[in-house]
Amino acid sequence: MTKRRVYVDNSATTPVHPQVLEEMLPFFNENFGNPSSVHSFGRQAKKAMDKARERVAVALGAKTEEIFFTGSGTEADNWAVKGVALANKDKGNHIITTKIEHHALLHTCEYLEKHGFEVTYLDVDEYGLISLKQLEEAIKDSTILISIMFANNEIGTIQPIGEAARIAKEKEIYFHTDSVQAMGNVKIDVKELGVDLLSISGHKIMGPKGIGVLYIRKGVRLDNLIHGGAQERRRRPGTENVAAVVGMGKAAQLATENxxxxxxxxxxxxxxxxxxxxxxxxxxxxxxxxxxxxxxxxxxxxxxxxxxxxxxxxxxxxxxxxxxxxxxxxxxxxxxxxxxxxxxxxxxxxxxxxxxxxxxxxxxxxxxxxxxxxxxxxxxxxxxxxxxxxxxxxxx
Amino acid sequence: MYNETVMEHFTNPRNVGEIEDADGIGEVGSPQCGDIMKIFLKVEDNIIKDIKFKTFGCASAIASSSIMTDMVKGKTIEEALALTNKDVVDALGGLPKPKVHCSVLAEEAIRSAIEDYKKKMK
CATH class of the missing domain: 3.90.1150.10 (Aspartate Aminotransferase, domain 1)
Incomplete structure (x- = not known):
């Protein structure tokens, strides 16, 4: 008799959904073209990228041109925070986040502190909830970004993101939310929520590893994290991981449909x-x-x-x-x-x-x-x- | 992560328990660090006749306690005092680097129990 195995570590990672895998497979060796190429191979890959982007956009309630593929959820978080910090440092140097963020956020903020930025880490109560009052009180003239995770990866507490984003909007401060754990477990609509930036990851929603998405509301000012070619409308260069992008699109679709x-x-x-x-x-x-x-x-x-x-x-x-x-x-x-x-x-x-x-x-x-x-x-x-x-x- | 000897001692630890009329009791570590080792000794004619332990901690802390109690049982007080954390690591066939402090805790635990025994003898 084989030993029974029960996997209950789905917040660490999930298996790739069979339908996701099926859509990904041709993009490894059949439709292997570079999406930037002019020829039919390239166009085929480009078309698949467009379809995936459309699916992610629909899943998040965003426009397709607001969806940017990254190498991970961590990269999306890094890009949002460092990108906004560097592009808006003429306006101020203050960032507000929470004490219970993922290290992708916390260590990025600590890094920025070494480079002249000031960071306020909001407390949470015994259940892991932030206080909206404390958030309001933490805002200064120099605040350029508020980043609050949608749902916590360890204890699962869901924050009042809509309300927090509204506070940010009133003060004309950019609002980012790390939604890596929320995606697929909570309804997410970027327009309803009123967020400016939102990160998700593929492998937490039965997509592949090595792929993330940063939603960037049209008009948000942020610098590139990576410099290079013209991919992702020049904002996230590097030849696209087409199979993973295709997988991300399918996974996002499945996660929201069901x-x-x-x-x-x-x-x-x-x-x-x-x-x-x-x-x-x-x-x-x-x-x-x-x-x-x-x-x-x-x-x-x-x-x-x-x-x-x-x-x-x-x-x-x-x-x-x-x-x-x-x-x-x-x-x-x-x-x-x-x-x-x-x-x-x-x-x-x-x-x-x-x-x-x-x-x-x-x-x-x-x-x-x-x-x-x-x-x-x-x-x-x-x-x-x-x-x-x-x-x-x-x-x- | 852990070798078979460590896993074996974690799964079937030797000498678990307490001794009601112990001649010496040692307790080291703290809940803050996530490790507490408590050792109970019974000594006759300068020889450790019986030894029991209770440990709050990870698998390597439990395995270190278990093998350490096995190693000093039947030994003289002097022999037990000569035990080092390296002896514990070697007997376990190695510990992952971040876990070596568990073997240090085992060394400190037996020393602390013997100190208590010596105090009580005075």
Whole structure:
């Protein structure tokens, strides 16, 4: 009997959808032309690029000329922030973002701080939500950009992006949102939201890796990140990864066409998992917002145990998940997101993220609910912190 | 990431538990770092007759505790004090670089338990 494998790390990456793969395959060795070439091979590739761009535009409610393909979600974030900062430095040097952004945003802001920009990192509450009041108060005459992630990759909290973008618009400040995790799990319409820039990534929505998109509202001033040829209307040079672009287009189309059903399915699995864990395991805490959360995100802290030991134990029974523990981040501190929502170190070390996707079933959830309790119990039986709590009050 | 010996000690750790009337108890690490090791000793005629541990931490912290307790069990106090973190790493067949501090914790834990034992003897 082959070992059962359950993949619940869909916020890390997803498998490529069969329909996406099917559309991509001819562009590796059949329709391999360079879209910049004049001949029929080139025109064929160019046509495929146009179709993909159209699909992404429709998915986001944007115009085709506002869609720019990049090499990743990280690149899209870098481009948005550095591009706006450099192009608008005559107007000011202040950027507002949050403490719980992805490193693609945080490390970009830290880099800009070294080059004379000033950055305000907004706090979040215990659920991971920003305060719109604090956002308003943080705005200065020198503010040129506000960048707030749509939904958090670790705890799944969804921010009030429409309201935040409105505040930015009133003050004539550019607004960017990293929507890498939101895409495919939340309805996104750039015009309704009123955002100026928005980043998404292919591989989080059953598209290929190595492809991202930056939506740039017509009229937004931003510098290039990369300089070179005339690709992407001279704004993102480099010969296009045509197969990945085609895959991105199809993935974006599928993600939006089936969005309502997807949200219903994921919410049902998510809530079954959350309730099941609460019922079966004592001393646990759900991280993130109870309702304003991604349909596919479950994040729990298990007191008295450490996340990496939990991940390895789950991996041994075929369950693939992730953790915000320091031991899995390669640093001594647990995740900055878990610290920002006010968790103590020991609780943050014991976090587990289960992120659901199209590939998951009710049986997967049942398998996790069957395997997880004895694993937590075993690790707790090894932990010196657990005894102090048995039969009494929790004291870590 | 981890070799078979580490995984084996993580999956089936030796000497887990506590000793009620321990002659020496050592506790090192902190929840902030995500590692706590607690060691219980039973000593007779200068020999470690029994040793138990409880560890909060990652797989390598648990494996380091397990193999360390195996290594010092039945040894004299002096022999146990001579144990270094390198001995622990070698016995485990190596640890990934960011995890070497777990072996240091194991060395510190046994020293701290022996110190406690010596204090109690006075």
């Amino acid at each position: 969005l309502e059903q997807h949200i219903r399915d994921m919410t049902s699995l998510r809530d079954k998992l959350i309730n099941g864990i609460y019922e079966r395991i004592p001393h646990v805490k759900l991280n993130g917002h109870p309702t304003e959360r991604l349909a596919n995100n479950v994040n729990f802290s298990f007191e008295f145990i450490e996340g990496e030991a939990l991940l390895l134990s789950l991996d041994m029974v075929g369950i693939a998940a992730s953790s915000g523990s320091a031991c899995t981040s390669g640093s001594l501190d647990p995740s900055h997101v878990l610290m920002a929502i006010g968790l103590s170190h020991e609780i943050a070390h014991g976090s587990l993220r289960l992120s659901l996707g199209e590939i998951n079933t009710d049986e997967d959830v049942e398998y996790i609910l069957e395997q997880l309790p004895p694993i937590v119990e075993r690790l707790r039986s090894l932990s010196p912190l657990f005894k102090q709590c048995e039969g009494g009050k929790v004291s870590v």
